[in-house]
Structures are given as C-alpha cells and as structure tokens.
Amino acid sequence: MNFFINNEQDGIKMSTGWNFTDQMGTFRMEAPHRNSHLYFPLANEAGMMSAVTPALHGDIKTGQNTFFSTPVSADDLHNTKSNRNFWIYIEGKGAWSAAGASALQHSELFNKDTEEKVTLRAGFLWHKVIRENERLGVKAEITSFVPANQYRVELMKVAVSNTGAAEIRVTPTAAIPVYARSAESLRDHRNVTSLLHRVYVVKEGIEVQPAMTFDERGHKVNRISYNVYGTDDAGKLPLGAFPVAEEYMGEGGSLEWPETIAANRREFCLPGQEIEGYEAIGALRFDDCRLLPGESKSYIIAMSVTEDRNTDKSGILGFLNMAGFEALLKKTQEYWEEKLGRISFKSSDDKFDGWMKWVSLQPILRRIYGCSFLPHHDYGKGGRGWRDLWQDCLALLLMETDTVRAQLWNNYGGVRLDGTNATIIGKEPGEFIADRNNISRVWSDHGAWPFFTTLLYLNQSGDMDFLFEKQAYFKDRLIARSTGIDEDWTAGYGNRQKCDNGEVYTGTILEHILLQNLTAFFNVGEHNNIRMENADWNDALDMAAQKGETVAFTAFYAGNLLELGKLLKKVREERGRDRIEVAAEIAVLLDTLSQSISYDSPAEKQELLSRYYKTCRHNISGQKVLLDTARVSEDLNTKGRWLSQHIADNELVKTPEGLEWFNGYYDNRGLQVEGVRPEGVRMTLTGQVFPIMMGIASKHQTGSTIKAVDRYLFDRKLGSYRLNNNFNELKLDLGRCFGFAFGHKENGAVFSHMTIMYAFALYRQDFVQEGYQVLKSLYNISTDFDRARIYPGIPEYINERGRGMYHYLTGSASWLMLLMLTEVYGVGGNAGKLYIRPKLKAGQFDGTGTASVKTVFADRTVRLVYRNRQHLDYGEYSVKSITLDGLRLDLDLDPCQAEIDRAAVLKLDRNMEHLIEVELGAKKP
DSSP: OOSSOOOGGGOOOOOOSEEEOSTTSOEEEEOGGGSTTOOEEEEOTTSOEEEEOTTSOSOEEEETTEESSOOOOTTHHHHOOOOOEEEEEETTTEEEETTSOSHHHHHTTTOTTTOOEEEEEEETTEEEEEEEETTTTEEEEEEEEOOSSSOOEEEEEEEEEEOSSSOEEEEEEEEEEEOOBOGGGGTSSHHHHHTTOEEEEETTEEEEOOSEEOOTTOOEEOOOEEEEEEEETTOOOOSEEEEEHHHHHOTTOBTTBOHHHHTTOOOOBOTTOEEESSOEEEEEEOOOEEEOTTOEEEEEEEEEEESOTTSOOHHHHTTOSHHHHHHHHHHHHHHHHHHHTTSEEEOSOHHHHHHHHHHHHHHHHHHHHTTOSSTTOOSSSSSOOHHHHHHHHHHHHHHOHHHHHHHHHHHHTTBOTTSOBOOOBOSSTTOBOOOSSSOOOOBTTTTTHHHHHHHHHHHHHOOGGGGGOEEEOBOOSEETTTTEEOTTOOGGGOSBOBBTTSOBOEEEHHHHHHHHHHHHHHOBOTTSSBBOBTBSSSTTOOSOTTTOEEHHHHHHHHHHHHHHHHHHHHHHHHHOOOEEEEEGGGGGGSGGGSSOOOTTOHHHHHHHHHHHHHHTSSOBOOOEEEEEHHHHHHHHHHHHHHHHHHHHHHSEEEOTTSOEEEOOEEOTTSOBOSEEETTEEEOBSHHHHHHHHTTOSOHHHHHHHHHHHHHHTEETTTTEEOSBOOOOSOOTTTOGGGGSOTTBTTBTSEEHHHHHHHHHHHHHTTOHHHHHHHHHHHHHHHHOHHHHOOOSSOEEEEOTTSOEEEESOOTHHHHHHHIIIIIISOEEEETTEEEEOOOOOGGGSOTTSEEEEEEEETTEEEEEEEEOTTOOOTTTEEEEEEEETTEEOOOOOOSSOEEEOHHHHHTSOTTSEEEEEEEEEEOOO
C-alpha cells in the first residue's frame, strides 16, 4: 500500500528518476548527468558550504566574502567550465576526465553509442558518482563529503579502475580551480583582485592566501587561506603542481581541454615555489601508475578554507589517507543519521517515509546556508531573515529541543519598541545589526511569527516561566515603523534600547509578544485591516506601502490575540500570576483597561498608535506598571474577536454561481484585490490559509472556501495548488511578482510553503480528507522526477513546467514536519502534556494496520505505534487503549485523543527509546 493512494482519477505519474536503496534515505539514480540544474548540498555546522553536481560543478564557500571556488548560479552549473576535476592521461589513448568534464566527453553526451554510463549514489550528506567508459576500459568512483566536525574542508576520493583487458599506464592530475575571494569580486575588479593572490606550492599541494581583502571602503590584510591538498592510496604526495590557471590551460586551451593534460606536460612547479598575481588552480600532478585489468588506484583530495596559511593543518592532513577518509566518512554518515533519526515516520509507503527524512534535513541546511549559498539561491549575501529565525525554530523544536529555548530568547532581542524588528541578522545567536544601507523596509507579518513559534515551544515544554524571562529591545535610527528617524541616535548609543537614565531597558518575553501583536492591531489602513507596508509573508507584494492592506495577516494577528488571551487565562489559573508587568508606555495599547476607543474607526486606532510612538521615540522612561492578568486577557480577547468579526463581515467575496472565499489584500489604490472583476475572477491561496488556520473561518466558510480553491487555484496539469490565479495584469499597485511570468515564483507558481500551510490549516480544522489531498498533491509532484527534476525533498516552488525550483532552502520543510508530526500523526504538546490525536487516513496504515512515528518529547525518545487492525478511516476510529513500555495507562480517553501527563513522561529513562502503543477501534454508534 502507498501513503498516498493513486487512483485512476489522480492521473499523476510517479517518479522514476531516483530510488531509495535502504531505510536510511540513501538513493540511487542512473544517468544523473542528463539533468540540468541538479545539485546536491555538502555542508557541516562549522560553516563549510558546498554544492556539487553529477559532473562535480558547483561552488565551495564559508561565507559571502570567502568563496573557495567561483560563485555559481543554477544556470552556471551546466554552462561554466569550472569544476572539481580529476584527469587521467592514458598512454596511447589520451586524456579522460573522471568527472566527465572534458570537451570530448561533452561532444559525446547525446550519442548512444559512445556516451558513458553514469550512476549516482547519495545519502546524508555524501555524494558518489560512478562513471564508466567502455571504449577506454576505465571507470572512476568519486566520493565527496564535508566532514561533520570543526574543519572547513571538503574531501573527495577518486578511485580509478582498469575495466579493460590490457594493462594501462596513466598519469593522474587533480584540477581544482581556486577563486579565493569575495563574491563581490566576480564582476567588480575580478582581474585586480587576482593580483592580490599569493600562491604557495607545498609538498601536499597548493595554498592560496591573497595579500589583502579588496574593499574600496578600506582594504585589509588577509589571513584566510584556500588550500588544495592531495595524496594517493599509498600515502604518496603529489610530485608538484600547475598552480597558475592560464599556464595550466595553455594558450587557446580551457578547463575542459587544458594543454597541460591533453599534451601530458611535465613542467610542473615543485614544493617551495611561490607565484604572485594570477588566477590559481590546485592542479596536482601525481606519479604515473600502471593498472592491470581489474586493478584500481585511489586518490584523496582535500579542499579547505583556514583562518591562516600558518594554521596547524595536521588535522586536515590526517584525513589524507584511505583509512582516515573511510573512518571519517562513516562517522559523518552516522552523525547525520543520528541527527535526522530523532524524527522518523513509518507508514504504508516506504518511499514517502524516506522522502520525509530528506525534508527533515532541510531546516538544518537552511540554518547552515541561510537563504543563500546554493545555486538557485543566487540572491542575497548570506544569513537569514527575521521570518526565517522563527519558522526554522518550528522544526528545531521538534528535533533539537534542548537548544531552542536559548534561540527563542536570543531572537526576541531583535524586537523594537515600535513593534517592528531588526532586519539585518548577524552570524552569532541574538546578533542584530543596525541598518547600514538606508533601507527602511517593514514587513507587516513579522510580528505574527514569534508568538506562533513560542506557543509551540510552551506547549511542547510546559515552560511558562519562559514568558517572564527578561530580554532587551533592539534600537537603531528607525522609529515609528520606519516612518521616522531618531535624530538623537548614533552608533555610539549601541543597538540596545535604553532608559532615560542611560541603562539598557529590559522587559519580559511576554511584554515583547504583547507589543508586537498590539501595535499590529492598531496599525490599520482605511478598510480597518492591518497595513501591508512594504510586504507581508509574500515579499513580492512590495508595491502597496501607502494604501495596501493584508487581510490574510489580519486574520493571523486575530488568531494570535485570541490565543494570547487563552494563554494568560491559563497562566493566571494554573500558575497563580494575577498580575503582569509591562513598561508604563505600553499600557496605552491595552486601551480597554482605561479608556477604550472605537475599533470601528481606523483614525482612532492610528491616533492611539501615534501617541504611543511619541513616548518611545528615543529613550523609554524605564517605569513599569502592574496590570490585572484577567483584564489583560479580556482586552486581548476583545481585540481578537473584533478582528475576526470584521473579516467575516467585510472580507468574504462571492461569485454569481455561489462560490465564496476570503479577500486577502487591498492594493495601493485602496481597492479589494480578490473577487469577481471585469477582467475575471481573482483569488490568492494566502488569503484563504490564515482565516482557516487561525480558526477565523467557520466550518461552513471553510467548506465553501475549499470549493473555491479547487475551482480557481487547483491546476490539473501540475496536479497541485497555485499561489494565485492569473491576474493578467502588470499590477504595479500591489507587487513586483506580477512582473514575473505567470506560473513562476510568487506569481501563480505551486508555492510549496503556502501549499503546505493550506494543508496544515485544513488538518487543524479537521478537514482531514481535504488536507490529505493537498499534501498528496505536493508530494506527488515533488517526487515525479520526470517533471520536478530534483533529488528527494521539497522545493520552494514548482514552476509552470513542473520543475522544482530553489531546492533545499525553504521554510516549507519546517511546516511539513510540523504538519506530519502534530496533525497527521497527532503527536505534540499541550502545556507540557503529551497529546495523542491521530488524523491518519486508512491508506496510510500498512497491511497490518500499523503506522508509527519516532520523535523526541521532553528530551525522551518515544516511538508511538498506532494499531488500526480493522483498517478504519479517519472519523471511523477512536482511541481504545494506550500502553507505555508494555504497561496499560489509566487515562481518560476522549473518543479522538488522549493526553499523558508530563510528570509521567519525565519519569522515563533519557537513555532509552520508549514505546507507546495506541489501539484504535471503531467508534461507538
């Protein structure tokens, strides 16, 4: 049986490109080189970031200013001649690239009689390409990985075999181009920065240490070294090197057909030689060898970035032997398998279960790479954005709970007193940097995510004390949601908000949460929805800053306010906190506690917010007030209810045929975006997701919206849901996305992030069958290799032709993990208790009626197994009994769910896996 049952009416062809070969996510693929834009990540948490293709293209870097190799975009992968290469010159036969990157091999690519056989095998996080040339009688296996340790190094083992009937004599040469500078120099002073290069030939290979980092704002002495080392399987070091790229290629030659290789030149540089002022290449010449039929010879190449050329390199050189390489590869595989094994799913479909392992890797990759540094992510300069900090924590809360509390606390240090936040995020946890580029953008959604993520943490941990931890606020020159400048602020003030007495002000985490959501509530446009400002979640809706409004995130904030009201009620009733402390200035935002205003009046809301901004333009008084928790809770509930009713009363749109859904936006003319227009019906998926997810939509409204989404946003050709339908307009009063071709990126592509959130919203409101269909649609298209052309995992979006784009670095992976664990398998926290609430369909159980999930809860490893012996569908079964490590639990069983008290979980041994078995049976009539 399959996790997703493909009926005839589905009409969706499943992938045949790659196939899993074990239960650990290892996959195999034939002829991977016949696919453009295909790349694989190699990285570690020390900051080494690589991308590699089947032909070993891709780049290596540790940051925006430290690229080991030339930066590449997705199109460069199959157009550039620069790659990691390993050549052998076969006596009497000529040159052959073990990576398939020679002009001759390219010319034979589409010739079925001469094309080489290529096989890929890959796993967490290692990559092997096997290439065989029957005519020459040679085969090469190239294994690449970045070790899971403190070193910034990529290792490559090349095993060359004689598959012919006669002995051959080969001359081996590794050829690794070394760019060795900032990505900024790719077009800006490319030649000038090569003049800074100092290339040292050493006995192990070459080291490139530019004399300076080139920056016209201030040049600096450089210490960073970019190194290529090598050895063979007998421990022999290279004979020498060809360190200058132009001499290696020869006049008229290229990296795909260098004269040095084609002519088998022997005039290499010896250790001790130094060369200045040229583009460099780690072309290491090894001693000739003879291979008998069936015999192999192996070489190890290390590509590293070190803090200084004189840094102790014994650690890296210790990997340059066969035993060390294999041991480190095994250790790296075990590291990632253990890390990713903390959450695993077992269903009726082994392929889906393996695919989810790769999805669970993606949030970790995004933490390492940021939103840049893979070939499709050729925008930005590294790092992560504010939204990324919080959404990535969703997955980390499920996988690495022991580190998340500190991360959440650090993140709150980026909040400003005006409810906005820092948008320049530093490398270190909690490091936020003042605006350096006179960019004053404000995203209207930014204040919504922190509480959503924090609430997940509170439910998983029961750690209500976290709400009352103290944290500082971020401060720079921008004030009043970037509509003004604090002329009194200077760099000497620092980036932490101060009081009038000069001390750094700190408030509780709860205060930070209240501030973000309350300021959003009052920051409305003429239609009384939260202002769009420079964009919301959809960054490409960036041209409606004056009159644009986001109904979608008005719904999100409404849900937040209602949940905050419930949370404070729980804090008061269960933790005895009758009073909460906030800054005196912030109290005005809780207007119902003193003199309430008319929420029907946008002007009154805006005026109140303006009054608040004037109190915290530069410093804050530092005075605190104690507020009645119950009254604050009711204030939040009042605001949340008002927003919910406002949306229900004003933002539902209908067609003449009776379809109904929510308008999501107002454009910069102040006009409602969605609904029936003279040019046709307009609809966005975002506008539907948040009213459903946050419980603003009634059951009836949700059902009606689903029909409208199926009618206007489901694309039968692609088999999934578009972000919007075709507006057929270059809509300059809403956003740049409408300049994109329809069906690409934010203009009507199948955008994985919002599609998964739509499925999450439907499951959350118990529209399980409908949510299942949405989830199934995205899985099917992501794994249909003939169209998606990606390795296992979920891309940022699917383009008009069905190709997966911007793979690996997408927040949709975190949401998919959250959906699968907490909604589909129904395992999560409720104020620290472990809840069990399955929403599995009958087809998701295996032939014995079993489905299971392994997860971590309260720092205990738990495997939860559902037994559905009668093969009942969701809605037909209920929880009949629960056992923990073989002992039946005496619980009050709701027909659909159960909870295990946290105290019982904390008694479990941390050092072993615990088994929870849940027996499902037919509901009572």
